[in-house]
Amino acid sequence: MPAVRVQKHEAEKVKNLLKKLGLYDGKRRPKREENFVLLPVISSPKLMELGFEVIDVELPFRPERQIYKNLESVLAEKLTKEELAYLRRYDIIGDIAVVQIPKELEHRQRDIIEALLIVHPFVKVIAKRGVHEGKFRVRKYEIIWGEKRLTTVHKENGVKIKVDLSRVFFNPRMKGERYRLAQLVQDGERILLMFAGALPYALVIARFKNVEITAIELNEDAVKLGLENIELNKDKLRGKIEVIHGDVFEVVPKLGTFERVISPTPKGIDALSLALSKAEKWVHYYDFVHEDRFNEFKKRIEKECQKLGKQCEVRIKKIADYKPHVYKVCADVMLF
Ligand SMILES: C[S@@+](CC[C@H](N)C(=O)[O-])C[C@H]1O[C@@H](n2cnc3c(N)ncnc32)[C@H](O)[C@@H]1O
Structure with missing residues (x-):
C-alpha cells in the first residue's frame, strides 16, 4: 500500500498538507524509519506531481x-x-x-x-x-x-508539553494556530512572546525554526513548567527560548525591540500598544471581538500604529468561537 517517505523534521508539515489535500490515509498508522517517516497515503497520481517519494509498504491499520x-x-x-x-x-x-x-x-x-x-x-x-x-x-x-x-504531558506538533491544569492555563485547541505561526516565522528571527504560559507557542515555534524567543510570564507555576518543558524537548528544539518571570507591563518596556511580537493576551487585558511598540516587522495580537466590531478593532490597531509613527497592514483572523457572535481572533499586523 502506498506511503510517502519524508525526512523526520518535515513529517508534521507534510502530514498536514496531505490531510488538507485529502490524500492522507488516516486508517493506517505512520511508521518511523531512522531519520525518515513513512506516511500512509491514498493512491493518487497527484503525489508524484507534488514531487513526493512514494513507496509500497505494509503499514498497520489503526484499531477500528x-x-x-x-x-x-x-x-x-x-x-x-x-x-x-x-x-x-x-x-x-x-x-x-x-x-x-x-x-x-x-x-x-x-x-x-x-x-x-x-x-x-x-x-x-x-x-x-x-x-x-x-x-x-x-x-x-x-x-x-x-x-x-490534573498534571499530564500533552503531545502536540511534535513537542511534549507538561501541564498542571489546576495551576496553569492550557488550551489544546490552539494546536493549529501554533502550527500556523510556526510556519510564518523565518529562521533567524528574534521573537517576543508575551503571556507565555507553560510555553506551548514557544516550544512549537522553536521546534520548527531556528529562532531566539524571549518569553514573559507572571504565573510562577507556569514559568517552572515552561523551564521543565524546555528540558523535556531539548533534543528537538532548533531555536532558543529564554524565560523571564515577571509582569509583561513591567518587564517588556525595559527590553529592546524584536522582529516579531506574539501576544496570546488574557481576556480583559489590553497590551496592544505595548506589543506594537516592541515590534519591528510583525505582531500577532489575540483578542476577543464581537463579529460586528472586527472593523473597529482593525481601525484601533491602525490608529495605535500611527501614534507610534508606524505604518501597518492588518488582517483579522477568526481563531475560535468564544460565545454567540463573539470570536477569539488574531490580528496579524505587518509593520513597515
Ligand atoms: C491566555 S493565557 C496564555 C498562556 C499561553 N500563551 C498558552 O497559550 O497556553 C495568558 C497567560 O498570561 C499570564 N499573565 C496574565 N497577566 C500577566 C502579566 N501581567 N504579565 C505576564 N503574564 C501574565 C497568565 O498567567 C497566563 O499564563
Missing part, C-alpha cells in the same frame, strides 16, 4: 474504534436525540479527558464516562471543566473519574 467511534455514536444507543443535542466538545489533554456536562445531561454523567472510556481507553483521568478564573486564567475542574491529578 479509533476510526469509526466518536462519543456521539457510542452515546446514540443510550441517549435520546434531545439529550444528544446537549453534548459539548471535549478535549483530550495528555491522558486527561476534559468534558463539559451541561445541567441537562448531569443525570447522564455515568453514561458519558463509560462512552469516553470506550472511545479513549488510554485516559487515566476524566475531569469536568469550569470557567477560567483570575489573572492567571486557570480553570476550575472537578475530577469525576480516575486518578486524582
Whole structure:
C-alpha cells in the first residue's frame, strides 16, 4: 500500500498538507524509519506531481474504534436525540479527558464516562471543566473519574508539553494556530512572546525554526513548567527560548525591540500598544471581538500604529468561537 517517505523534521508539515489535500490515509498508522517517516497515503497520481517519494509498504491499520467511534455514536444507543443535542466538545489533554456536562445531561454523567472510556481507553483521568478564573486564567475542574491529578504531558506538533491544569492555563485547541505561526516565522528571527504560559507557542515555534524567543510570564507555576518543558524537548528544539518571570507591563518596556511580537493576551487585558511598540516587522495580537466590531478593532490597531509613527497592514483572523457572535481572533499586523 502506498506511503510517502519524508525526512523526520518535515513529517508534521507534510502530514498536514496531505490531510488538507485529502490524500492522507488516516486508517493506517505512520511508521518511523531512522531519520525518515513513512506516511500512509491514498493512491493518487497527484503525489508524484507534488514531487513526493512514494513507496509500497505494509503499514498497520489503526484499531477500528479509533476510526469509526466518536462519543456521539457510542452515546446514540443510550441517549435520546434531545439529550444528544446537549453534548459539548471535549478535549483530550495528555491522558486527561476534559468534558463539559451541561445541567441537562448531569443525570447522564455515568453514561458519558463509560462512552469516553470506550472511545479513549488510554485516559487515566476524566475531569469536568469550569470557567477560567483570575489573572492567571486557570480553570476550575472537578475530577469525576480516575486518578486524582490534573498534571499530564500533552503531545502536540511534535513537542511534549507538561501541564498542571489546576495551576496553569492550557488550551489544546490552539494546536493549529501554533502550527500556523510556526510556519510564518523565518529562521533567524528574534521573537517576543508575551503571556507565555507553560510555553506551548514557544516550544512549537522553536521546534520548527531556528529562532531566539524571549518569553514573559507572571504565573510562577507556569514559568517552572515552561523551564521543565524546555528540558523535556531539548533534543528537538532548533531555536532558543529564554524565560523571564515577571509582569509583561513591567518587564517588556525595559527590553529592546524584536522582529516579531506574539501576544496570546488574557481576556480583559489590553497590551496592544505595548506589543506594537516592541515590534519591528510583525505582531500577532489575540483578542476577543464581537463579529460586528472586527472593523473597529482593525481601525484601533491602525490608529495605535500611527501614534507610534508606524505604518501597518492588518488582517483579522477568526481563531475560535468564544460565545454567540463573539470570536477569539488574531490580528496579524505587518509593520513597515
Ligand atoms: C491566555 S493565557 C496564555 C498562556 C499561553 N500563551 C498558552 O497559550 O497556553 C495568558 C497567560 O498570561 C499570564 N499573565 C496574565 N497577566 C500577566 C502579566 N501581567 N504579565 C505576564 N503574564 C501574565 C497568565 O498567567 C497566563 O499564563
